[in-house]
Structures are given as structure tokens and as C-alpha cells.
Amino acid sequence: MIEQFKKDVDTGLSAQPKHLSSKYFYDDIGSQIFQKIMAMPEYYLTDSEFEILSLQAKQIAEKLNFYGTFNIIELGAGDGYKTIKLLKNFIELGLEFTYIPVDISKKAIDILLEKVAKEIPDLKVKPFVGDYFKLLSTMPNDIPSLVLFLGSNIGNFKKDDAQYFLKSIQNHLKPNDKLLIGFDLQKNPITIKNAYDDPHGITKAFNMNLLHRINNELGADFRLDKFDFYCHYNPVNGEVRSYLVSLKQQDVYIKSLDKSYSFDYNELIWTELSKKYSFTEIESFCTASKFKLTHNFLDCKHYFIDSLWSV
Incomplete structure (x- = not known):
């Protein structure tokens, strides 16, 4: 390092x-x-995405169309502040899943695990410290996965690098997998x-x-x-x-x-x-990465999108 x-x-x-x-x-x-x-x-981004994951968890679950057990794989999990709310809502909806937070920082994972243990003690967690794609390549074929890439982290990539990253994710997913990805929208400068x-x-x-x-x-x-x-x-x-x-x-x-x-x-x-993205740019990214856009979840101010893509 x-x-x-x-x-x-x-x-x-x-x-x-x-x-x-x-x-x-x-x-x-x-x-x-x-x-x-x-x-x-x-800093509106955190509140905007937290609103989506808090108030639209049921709609997200319905659009996943998963039956039985599945995995939730979070790339760059960080402190899990927003994700924990989504996980709690999924549990309340009766969904059965294993949470797999992925981060290159062991300390970040340790802090997240401590927080999860306090707030969702019965949650099945399998943390992974290391490369995103190494983890994705080891996932079993018989269990579908929801991959999370939240917080508009995609916005930190140059266009060509973002496209390459998204294609790489798509190449590592199975036919029934989904990707939920955050995009910050263009708005008042x-x-x-x-x-x-x-x-x-x-x-x-x-x-x-x-x-x-x-x-x-x-x-x-x-x-x-x-x-x-x-x-x-x-x-x-x-x-x-x-x-x-x-x-x-x-x-x-x-x-x-x-x-x-x-x-x-x-x-x-x-x-x-x-x-910061337009709706057209998000759709173009999705198509070019060989995904299909399933649904866009927006906050009430239309500042932010968590976009659900299917393989």
C-alpha cells in the first residue's frame, strides 16, 4: 500500500x-x-440518499424480484450509515439475505461490523477486505446478489474509467443479479x-x-x-x-x-x-455497460438517484 x-x-x-x-x-x-x-x-447527498433507502425500501425489494435467500454485496461499504437503514427495512419486510460489505480498509470494515452488531445483532454478515472483483468472482451461481455501489462514488471516475468499472462489474455478475448504484443529479449550480x-x-x-x-x-x-x-x-x-x-x-x-x-x-x-449526471447520461451508462435499467428511485427534491440495473 x-x-x-x-x-x-x-x-x-x-x-x-x-x-x-x-x-x-x-x-x-x-x-x-x-x-x-x-x-x-x-451537503445534501447523504440526506437525499438516506431518504431513498429509508422510505422506498419496500419498492426496491419489489423491483429486485428475488425469491428466497440472496446476498447483498456492498462495494466500498464505508461506515454503512445509509446501508444499515436499508438492511433494517429489508429484515422488517421478512427478506432473507447475507450482507457482504467489501472495503480495502480493514479498519473501515471493523468499525462497520461493530456498528452492525449493535444495531442489527441477528444479521448474517460475511465481511471481505480486499479487491471488489476478487470477491465478485467467488460468489456462488445458485444465489442471486444485489450489488450496492452507493453515495455517487461513480462520480469520482473519469468517463472512460467509469464505463470500464461498470462493465467490469457486469462481467462478474450472474443473469439474475442486480446493481443498485447512486448518481448525483445535475441541479441548481x-x-x-x-x-x-x-x-x-x-x-x-x-x-x-x-x-x-x-x-x-x-x-x-x-x-x-x-x-x-x-x-x-x-x-x-x-x-x-x-x-x-x-x-x-x-x-x-x-x-x-x-x-x-x-x-x-x-x-x-x-x-x-x-x-453530476443527467437522466440521459445515466441511461447511456447503463446501456453501454450491458445492463438493463429496471427503475430509478429518486428523493423528494429530485437531487439524487439510486438506479436499479439488471444484468
């Missing part, structure tokens, strides 16, 4: 323009900051901008922590007071792009790489993409 981190940091800071992968946001500190982001009133460039400075701290992590884990000498945060939403293409900005001409040395990196005054480091 640390070797890959070093490689990705070196590649990103050597590139023009510079970039750092958003997957490295989530160390222990970053995960705690992201919990604060999700609690912000401006001000609503989106406020969610990603909040007045509390929490999103800024989330991005700046990436430099703090590189300092701690790779022995860099980034001075955080010499960088700032900038975020931009383009309502034409639906992309939110986040950046760190060098406030001066400076060099940063990374001890574990034994290498210095030069930054110009006002030079940008691209840290995150968060794509």
Missing part, C-alpha cells in the same frame, strides 16, 4: 498539470473529516457549489489533509499554510473539480522518494472530480 502511495504521489506531482488521487483522502483523519462533511446542512465549497472550511480541511498525510507517511515537508483550496462547478458538463493552490513559488522535498518537486506561484494540484 505504501509503495503504491509513493508511486502515485510521484507520478501526480511530476505531471503537468499536477494531480493527486482522491482515493488517498481517506486515512483515519480524512475519514473523520468526511464524517463532518456528511453532517453539513449544505449554487446548491452544488455550496456542498463542495462550504462556508465552514470543512471541505478545505479534507483536501489539505492530503498534504498532511504525505508529510506523515512519506516524510514530505509540505507547509500547509503555503497552500489554499479552490473548488469549481461547471454546470455545462456537470463536473465539480477541486484543487490545492500553491501560494508561492516553492520546492517540496519528499524524503521517502528522495526527490524535490517545484511549484509555481498559483500552480494547481487537481485533487478530486465529482461528476
